[in-house]
Amino acid sequence: MATTPGRIRPWRYLASFVGIVVVLYALVFFTGDRKATPKLGIDLQGGTQVTLTARTTTGGDPPRDQLVQAQEIIERRVNGLGVSGAEVVLDGTNINITVPGDGGDEAKSLGQTAQLRIRPVLQSAAAGPAAGGVPTTPGDTGQGGTGQDGTGQDGTGTGSGTPATGQPQGLGALDTSHGAVAPVSWSSPLPAQQTPPPTPDTGAPTAPATPGGTASEPVDPALKTAVDEAKQTRQSTDPATLQAALAALDCSVQDPLLGYDDPALPLVACSEDGQAKYILDTTLIEGTDIDNAQAGQNQNSVDWVVSLTFKSAAAQAWGDYTSQNVGKQAAFVLDGQVVSAPTINQPIFGTTEVSGNFNQQRAQDLAGILRYGSLPLSFQASQAETISATLGTASLEAGLIAGAIGLALVFVYCLFYYRILGVLTILSLVLSGLVVYAVLVLLGRWVGLTLDLAGVAGFIVAIGITADSFVIFFERLKDEMREGRTFRAAVPRGWVRARRTILSADAVSFLASAVLYVLAVGQVKGFAFTLGMSTVLDLLVVFLVTHPLVALASNSKVFSSPALSGLGSVAKLGAERRRAAATAGKGV
Structure with missing residues (x-):
């Protein structure tokens, strides 16, 4: 007997996701420094900023290639400090060095001649x-x-x-x-x-x-x-x-x-x-x-x-x-x-x-x-400027409050419009947040990734991208049910149609993030990286969590009832079309 396209065994997918989460948090708590908190950028923990102004014997502007080469040499030395989130940015004839945390004393000597x-x-x-x-x-x-x-x-x-x-x-x-x-x-x-x-x-x-x-x-x-x-x-x-x-x-x-x-x-x-x-x-x-x-x-x-x-x-x-x-x-x-x-x-x-x-x-x-x-x-010798994290902390709190408000509005909308499917959306977003947090901690430990305000903004934008994937899937379900199919029959067919759209949308989002990361400098890179990372993890959650949960709900008499599923109106319209088709068939 041929398998219906899109029909899956939900528990296998959910078990795979649980296994991924267990492995991630085992790495978080049992490897490295075992700190379950992400590393913070200079705008959140403070640090030191040093500006080096290039000088020439003639007093004119130095050649561009020499500035770029000096930037590369200094960047190698910055990375050798072992600090996270350090940046070396070329600004005209100046080189701006930003070092988070307590690396200011080392940063003051970065303009010295390499050996x-x-x-x-x-x-x-x-x-x-x-x-x-x-x-x-x-x-x-x-x-x-x-x-x-x-x-x-x-x-x-x-x-x-x-x-x-x-x-x-x-x-x-x-x-x-x-x-x-x-x-x-x-x-x-x-x-x-x-x-x-x-x-x-x-x-x-x-x-x-x-x-x-x-x-x-x-x-x-x-x-x-x-x-x-x-x-x-x-x-x-x-x-x-x-x-x-x-x-x-x-x-x-x-x-x-x-x-x-x-x-x-x-x-x-x-x-x-x-x-x-x-x-x-x-x-x-x-x-x-x-x-x-x-x-x-x-x-x-x-x-x-x-x-x-x-x-x-x-x-x-x-x-x-x-x-x-x-x-x-x-x-x-x-x-x-x-x-x-x-x-x-x-x-x-x-x-x-x-x-x-x-x-x-x-x-x-x-x-x-x-x-x-x-x-x-x-x-030219320059004094290091200490950057306070006070403003950054206040901004972080404001950003988290804004994100929480946006997330709450998404929850309310999903519950009002999709009902039981809205609950599945909320659960998927929570699980997505768990995976994102673990990955953020591990990348901070392994490659020095730091969370700054721009990165927080990237995660907030990613909430909308993830919710958009759910909306695409649910609306495809409604389309299938309007054509006369039951909730259970609509899930695999709707998933096949929604999957292509979700992959295309996330591919465009990831490509935009990658281009922005390559071309941008400074904190914009943090925004692009977190947005791209969240887009990839969005696919993981939609494929391994959301789709299997909806498939399980479609097999349950309680969750598939029109009153709880939020699909009552389209289910009624589909039933009318089935009756009309049956009547037309008898007339023939």
Whole structure:
């Protein structure tokens, strides 16, 4: 016997929904910090707002690309604070930083120059269990250096205690800014015979004339403790301790040492994409000593390369270092993470060329990091402004009152117009609220989602979207009953017709939310996200709750009675049409 389209087994759907709710609230109460409250945005809990004004040497407006690059760098540093709801917005020539809660002290230092450094690579390994080999130390020699093609190459490490004390071991040269093994290398665009001769060999590369910088200290006491503990192992001068730190380093978790490493000590660090980890020597050249970096095509091929030049003192130090360390790796390190670790092909004096399996976008990205890793602009120091949550709390109360009034009006209308179906609507909205609340708490815990006033507005609008789905379904039921069908027969047929309309309407709503989220900035993103999320959850409730409940009601003599269902008038009209059709049939 063929199954009627739209006819379902209601208890299976309801059981599935109950299972989803149980899983969600089990995650809420038994994982993470177990706080069953959503995180609040800056307008509800207060916070700090910092405005950085860009300055140029000429006094004119800074280039737009430099402002955008500075915004991206600062945004990376904001996200590294581990605070929720932090925003970095470009407003003309200003960069506005907003940090909720107690992150104001950290926010004040976000306009400082990011730390870009070049460090010799002592050992590299895949991110996971430590690769074999021991980092070479002053006085040791190392075998198995990495050539341009990623294969082993014999060589002997220098034994001076200065930068490049050893030989890289393990992996081939990694272009870690793009997460792929590639023959990335340092070289000079000049033929080897045109390369200026190095200074007399003293057994060690010449130290850069520019000081290597100083290690910054975090303000937050808990973060400072974590940084100090990380430095004891990952910036130790003991080779065995460094090797143990390399084995223990987990590149999948937040690194407390990012931005706080000491340039005068070795460093165990991850690549930026988390695919590799390294033991690095003391800083050879600071990012501030990079004069310029440009992406372009190789004159002798179609390959893309990155050309960079150093300031005079650093250029001499780089030439001396590359003269004595051909075949070894030197890594670009941005805020404690390895961006790229090319292999040195030849002694380099003057312009340095970084080659590899670059396409145009990859070359331009690496050039931008090298050129702007230290903020491309200076910013006028500004005082942090504390934002009170008093106004936001009052606004939240007003918004919740408005939402409660709107919800109550929806309830009254549904009870008056649909009666027992109105009760099902109210129950569906309550269950929808339970799911939305649990998802909001979990997203706040997992991805840092915060609830602000704009998000509250998105949820209030979503109430109307959810109620609209119920109205579409119920009106389709009435259409079916007007055509002469009973309540029980009208439910599956009405659902099939209503389902297409509900899916189309919610798809349009979700698409509008997605476009708004992509194009908007600031709190408008919160509105778009909550509206889109509520639209998706609306489908979950309509399919797994509302439709099964209406199907159960249609099978009950009590709930399907015209007096209780609110379908008395259409049921009467349908009965008249059935009698008329029966009479016409007898007449024929």
